[in-house]
Amino acid sequence: MSSPEKTIHTYHCICTQLVLATTTPLPSLKTRTSDSSHILPLPSLSSTSPTSHYASLANTIIDAKPTVIRLEDGFEKRYFHKCGRCELSVAYSLDKSQFDDTKSSSGAREDVAFLIPGGLVDTEDMKRGKDMDAEIAKVGVKAT
Numbered sequence: 001m002s003s004p005e006k007t008i009h010t011y012h013c014i015c016t017q018l019v020l021a022t023t024t025p026l027p028s029l030k031t032r033t034s035d036s037s038h039i040l041p042l043p044s045l046s047s048t049s050p051t052s053h054y055a056s057l058a059n060t061i062i063d064a065k066p067t068v069i070r071l072e073d074g075f076e077k078r079y080f081h082k083c084g085r086c087e088l089s090v091a092y093s094l095d096k097s098q099f100d101d102t103k104s105s106s107g108a109r110e111d112v113a114f115l116i117p118g119g120l121v122d123t124e125d126m127k128r129g130k131d132m133d134a135e136i137a138k139v140g141v142k143a144t
């Protein structure tokens, strides 16, 4: 048998810009308890075997400076990934100082991103939504 081919799932910003390609569909990703964001590992290409998880943010711009978010039990530094087209934040990375193993460093931790809930649209859903709009338009004409 040849190696199994991974399905790539793609997601769009609500403005329809493609912003994410991943082999793990969003509903299968773990979520963060504090804000229900999806935890997306971003493995570097060199460490990726053909059968493991792969994901990549596309057409996004990461903030150069972190935004400090106040939480109930302290604060955290987030670097927002913004859609390159409409500048909506679709995901964020945390500062290295937020992680136990890179506590003494600073800067965006690039091997994991958190996807903001409600910020992304499944390509399939987007297609369906377009069909739906067309249907509604047709019905609208008939209804008059």
Ligand SMILES: [Zn+2]
Residues within 6 Å of the ligand: 013, 014, 015, 016, 017, 083, 084, 085, 086, 087, 088
């Ligand atoms: Zn957008």
